[in-house]
Amino acid sequence: MEHPARWHRDQFPHRGPHWLRNRNGHGGPLRREQADRLGGGVAAGIAAWRGFSPTTVRIVFVLATLVSAGWGVPLYVLAWLFIPMAGAESNIFSKARTDAGGIRLAVGLASLLIFVLLVAGALNGGWFISWAWPQVFSIAGLALIWRNGAEEDQATLRHLLEPLGVATDDVKPNRRSALRLVIAGALMAGGLGWLFSAHASLALLRPLGGVLLVIAAIVLALGPWWLRIARDLALERQAKARAEERVDIAARVHDSVLQTLALIQRRANDPQKVIQLARMQERELRSWLFEGRDPDEANEELTVAGGVRKIQQDVEAKYGVPVEAVTVGDCDLDDNLTALLAAAGEATVNAAKWSGASVISLFAEVEAGEVSVVVRDRGKGFDPETVPEDRKGLAESVRGRMTRRGGTATVTTAPGEGTKVTLKMPRSSLPQRGGLGGSSPRDDPGGSGGMGAPRNKRAGRA
Amino acid sequence: MSAPRVVLVDDHGLFRSGVRAELGRQVEVVGEADDVQPAIDLIGELLPDVVLLDVHLPGGGGQAVVQAVKASHPEVRFLALSASDAPEDVIAVIRAGARGYVTKTISTAELADAVRRVAAGDAVFSHRLAGFVLDAFAGGPTADVKPSFDPELDQLTSREREVLRLIAQGYTYKEIARELFISTKTVESHVSSVLRKLQLSTRHQLTRWAAERRLT
Numbered sequence: 001m002e003h004p005a006r007w008h009r010d011q012f013p014h015r016g017p018h019w020l021r022n023r024n025g026h027g028g029p030l031r032r033e034q035a036d037r038l039g040g041g042v043a044a045g046i047a048a049w050r051g052f053s054p055t056t057v058r059i060v061f062v063l064a065t066l067v068s069a070g071w072g073v074p075l076y077v078l079a080w081l082f083i084p085m086a087g088a089e090s091n092i093f094s095k096a097r098t099d100a101g102g103i104r105l106a107v108g109l110a111s112l113l114i115f116v117l118l119v120a121g122a123l124n125g126g127w128f129i130s131w132a133w134p135q136v137f138s139i140a141g142l143a144l145i146w147r148n149g150a151e152e153d154q155a156t157l158r159h160l161l162e163p164l165g166v167a168t169d170d171v172k173p174n175r176r177s178a179l180r181l182v183i184a185g186a187l188m189a190g191g192l193g194w195l196f197s198a199h200a201s202l203a204l205l206r207p208l209g210g211v212l213l214v215i216a217a218i219v220l221a222l223g224p225w226w227l228r229i230a231r232d233l234a235l236e237r238q239a240k241a242r243a244e245e246r247v248d249i250a251a252r253v254h255d256s257v258l259q260t261l262a263l264i265q266r267r268a269n270d271p272q273k274v275i276q277l278a279r280m281q282e283r284e285l286r287s288w289l290f291e292g293r294d295p296d297e298a299n300e301e302l303t304v305a306g307g308v309r310k311i312q313q314d315v316e317a318k319y320g321v322p323v324e325a326v327t328v329g330d331c332d333l334d335d336n337l338t339a340l341l342a343a344a345g346e347a348t349v350n351a352a353k354w355s356g357a358s359v360i361s362l363f364a365e366v367e368a369g370e371v372s373v374v375v376r377d378r379g380k381g382f383d384p385e386t387v388p389e390d391r392k393g394l395a396e397s398v399r400g401r402m403t404r405r406g407g408t409a410t411v412t413t414a415p416g417e418g419t420k421v422t423l424k425m426p427r428s429s430l431p432q433r434g435g436l437g438g439s440s441p442r443d444d445p446g447g448s449g450g451m452g453a454p455r456n457k458r459a460g461r462a
Numbered sequence: 463m464s465a466p467r468v469v470l471v472d473d474h475g476l477f478r479s480g481v482r483a484e485l486g487r488q489v490e491v492v493g494e495a496d497d498v499q500p501a502i503d504l505i506g507e508l509l510p511d512v513v514l515l516d517v518h519l520p521g522g523g524g525q526a527v528v529q530a531v532k533a534s535h536p537e538v539r540f541l542a543l544s545a546s547d548a549p550e551d552v553i554a555v556i557r558a559g560a561r562g563y564v565t566k567t568i569s570t571a572e573l574a575d576a577v578r579r580v581a582a583g584d585a586v587f588s589h590r591l592a593g594f595v596l597d598a599f600a601g602g603p604t605a606d607v608k609p610s611f612d613p614e615l616d617q618l619t620s621r622e623r624e625v626l627r628l629i630a631q632g633y634t635y636k637e638i639a640r641e642l643f644i645s646t647k648t649v650e651s652h653v654s655s656v657l658r659k660l661q662l663s664t665r666h667q668l669t670r671w672a673a674e675r676r677l678t
Contacts, residue, residue: 324589326590326593326630326631327593328597359632361589361631361632365596374631376632376633
């Protein structure tokens with residue numbers, strides 16, 4: 001193993017073969033990962049380094065351990081010792097080298113285990129012994145980690161060794177865990193006795209039954225603890241998700257709300273502009289908070305409701321007149337409905353420019369047979385007989401858009417009475433979306449023209 | 463008629479003092495509360511004509527106040543106020559028994575008018591609420607719905623739809639009356655009848671619809 005300082009100095013010492021890299025890997029040096037750890041964070045670190053999922057790395061590790069008769073465990077402990085923690089500069093081993101007491105403890109524990117294994121091997125060998133030999137190294141390594149690791153490493157070890165503590169008087173044993181241990185012990189003894197008494201002459205079923213009993217004993221003894229580890233990990237993930245969400249919200253509030261408030265302070269002497277800014281911000285925040293919609297979403301105007309929202313935003317931003325929009329039901333746009341919305345947009349702009357009303361109502365209703373839009377203001381209105389030429393032109397263009405596509409446009413107005421423009425367009429047989437109906441995929445490409453720019457590409461068909 | 467006695471329930475002190483200052487001359491604000499339990503206690507003590515109730519309260523939402531007070535004092539009337547406009551909140555507080563719903567951006571004159579209307583026993587629908595109701599009652603009752611004890615509750619009459627459409631277009635009751643050639647009283651009775659249907663209908667679409675509106 002190279003000198004620990006190299007880990008830090010060298011930017012990319014472990015790029016590794018290309019085929020082992022996934023494009024999600026962070027490309028930096030290999031570090032033990034703090035956030036997603038089960039044990040030392042080695043698997044999580046390798047996963048983050050190479051861009052795999054930690055679960056995959058863990059499964060590979062467990063399989064390797066099974067195949068190599070237990071050698072995976074000391075390897076893992078070695079990695080724990082030699083790979084520095086994320087954010088740290090040196091590994092545990094560099095510290096452990098100078099810890100004479102720790103080395104003595106490690107050697108002592110290892111020799112104790114060697115002694116036990118020698119005795120066990122003399123009495124009765126078998127696969128169990130061959131699996132236990134590698135753990136001599138594991139136990140020595142763990143002792144070193146225990147003595148020299150960071151606080152997090154010690155906490156993890158304590159966590160991992162907790163069930164052993166239950167067996168001793170380390171933790172106050174309550175009745176349930178005592179009962180659990182007694183049953184586990186009885187099962188274990190029965191199972192082991194069965195195994196040892198089962199000689200080759202007997203049926204194969206008997207040793208199998210013994211193995212099952214031993215497994216049951218292990219599960220019973222360690223199950224709750226495993227569950228706790230899993231639960232802690234889940235809690236940690238949740239906390240992480242919450243933290244990320246908080247960051248996201250903070251960023252959003254900063255980008256939009258704080259910026260708008262700053263703008264409002266600078267424009268405090270222009271009430272019209274202040275109202276306009278406040279309304280724009282209110283709409284944006286509301287659509288994000290309560291409707292879960294990003295205001296910058298690109299395909300926003302592919303439905304009637306989206307188109308109505310766009311008209312509302314555009315007119316409010318451009319003319320500073322509030323638009324109260326209500327949409328009942330919703331459906332995808334086709335060419336006809338795009339034309340309807342374009343006409344509605346024009347009527348709304350018209351009202352904002354000429355009526356002098358303080359608010360404009362925009363009402364759209366999607367019904368089974370037709371879609372209707374009503375644009376209404378309480379402004380000064382006009383006498384249809386004596387309209388100036390420029391305004392007549394607008395009314396005509398709204399009507400023209402509608403009639404060319406088989407719709408109708410009615411203008412109700414009188415001087416001092418406000419103006420009401422009612423637009424109706426029959427629907428083609430597109431499925432209804434939103435409302436009480438089901439939803440259909442937004443795959444109709446016809447509606448992206450938006451208001452004010454009707455798409456003429458397919459106009460010849462109509 | 464004397465000015466209606468009003469209790470304000472809203473967790474924002476700034477908003478309460480704003481409304482109190484604006485409404486001060488037209489209604490009599492007798493008390494303020496900022497959460498569910500204090501509101502229930504205060505309303506039980508003061509017995510106001512109208513409670514102006516924020517839909518969002520930290521301790522359980524506006525409908526908790528409506529339900530608790532309605533149980534002991536059914537004569538107290540509620541007008542829901544909301545900044546969120548989220549349909550499920552609005553529908554929930556109306557179904558709990560509020561007589562109407564307006565957005566917080568409403569003008570002072572309109573708010574005072576709405577308070578007087580609710581005090582007189584009428585229903586008040588904002589244009590948003592009218593849109594919600596039209597949406598929720600769209601189409602006939604479907605087969606998977608267990609009908610109400612009174613099937614008429616599950617559908618709006620065409621006249622009621624017409625009134626709601628005009629409300630959604632920002633018409634006042636007076637303007638609706640003129641547009642439909644009926645009296646203002648008739649408009650009021652149509653709106654009250656819609657409110658009754660909204661509160662009593664067992665159409666589970668109401669809930670489902672509100673939930674879907676939030677999701678899509």
